[in-house]
Amino acid sequence: MAVPKRKTSKSKRDKRRTHQKITAPSVTECHQCGEIKLPHHVCHSCGSYKGRTVLEVEEG
Ligand SMILES: [Zn+2]
Numbered sequence: 001m002a003v004p005k006r007k008t009s010k011s012k013r014d015k016r017r018t019h020q021k022i023t024a025p026s027v028t029e030c031h032q033c034g035e036i037k038l039p040h041h042v043c044h045s046c047g048s049y050k051g052r053t054v055l056e057v058e059e060g
Contacts, residue, residue: 025038026038026039027039030043030045030046031048031051032046032048032050033045033046033048034049042054042055045057
């Protein structure tokens with residue numbers, strides 16, 4: 001098995017890790033009911049997507 005020749009320096013290691021960061025999930029408002037929803041997802045509160053109802057949402 002290949003083994004690294006040199007220890008990875010702190011600088012190299014930390015530069016690699018600059019890409020590992022958490023970002024807040026992007027959310028949009030539903031056009032139908034104004035609820036917060038994930039983009040490109042069916043709204044969980046009214047069941048609509050792209051202006052038409054695609055899911056029956058049980059209420060109550
Ligand atoms: Zn909605």
